Amino acid sequence: KNEVEQSPQNLTAQEGEFITINCSYSVGISALHWLQQHPGGGIVSLFMLSSGKKKHGRLIATINIQEKHSSLHITASHPRDSAVYICAVRMYSGGGADGLTFGKGTHLIIQP
Amino acid sequence: EAQVTQNPRYLITVTGKKLTVTCSQNMNHEYMSWYRQDPGLGLRQIYYSMNVEVTDKGDVPEGYKVSRKEKRNFPLILESPSPNQTSLYFCASRAGWQGFSGYTFGSGTRLTVV
Numbered sequence: 001k002n003e004v005e006q007s008p009q010n011l012t013a014q015e016g017e018f019i020t021i022n023c024s025y026s027v028g029i030s031a032l033h034w035l036q037q038h039p040g041g042g043i044v045s046l047f048m049l050s051s052g053k054k055k056h057g058r059l060i061a062t063i064n065i066q067e068k069h070s071s072l073h074i075t076a077s078h079p080r081d082s083a084v085y086i087c088a089v090r091m092y093s094g095g096g097a098d099g100l101t102f103g104k105g106t107h108l109i110i111q112p
Numbered sequence: 113e114a115q116v117t118q119n120p121r122y123l124i125t126v127t128g129k130k131l132t133v134t135c136s137q138n139m140n141h142e143y144m145s146w147y148r149q150d151p152g153l154g155l156r157q158i159y160y161s162m163n164v165e166v167t168d169k170g171d172v173p174e175g176y177k178v179s180r181k182e183k184r185n186f187p188l189i190l191e192s193p194s195p196n197q198t199s200l201y202f203c204a205s206r207a208g209w210q211g212f213s214g215y216t217f218g219s220g221t222r223l224t225v226v
Contacts, residue, residue, distance in 0.1 A: 033214065033215065035215075035217075041200065041219070041220045041222075042217070042219050042220065043202060043204075043217040043220075044217070045214040045215045045216065045217070047214075048213065048214045086154070086155065088155070099145055099157040099160045099170050099171075100145075100147075100155075100157060100215075101157075101171075102147075102154045102155040102156070103154065104152075104153075104154040105154060
């Protein structure tokens, strides 16, 4: 079973700061997902990565398969970025067990 | 609008009274799954389905049942709910059994078993 560790658990920053959230996993994976959960509880899928780097607006996600590590960066952070960010990994692409193993999340607060 | 619809959003029930949480998606996705979210434990997978009539256990399947008779629907059944099943439940779907696509989550169902 994959162990997924996220750091930090909690992060408070000022508006405009550059934010980095880290995710490490223990076993090789087929894909890694970054999710965002807003205070209302809904979950939105931000990125799916199997290699390299992806960018969407002010969000950047990177993954290093050899080091079993991924980072989520937020540039020019804004109070509306305040949410819980969750890393999740998939171990298989078909057959056998199939599903996500989740990190416990990073609770981010951006203060004006 | 492409979405995963869960019902109900909130439910309070008593121990032992059978209940069903419905999940429906309108994106023709093959893969659907159920998760529960608990403080300190995060999200954990309950059951998943890779297509119609194909279901399998996730990490915490005890006390739950599922069925996948149609592609769009994947209900979660609690035959005899107990207080330790009080949780926030999410249904999700994605395209393709290979998994090279993102997930769409439902809005969640907050279940309280007293």
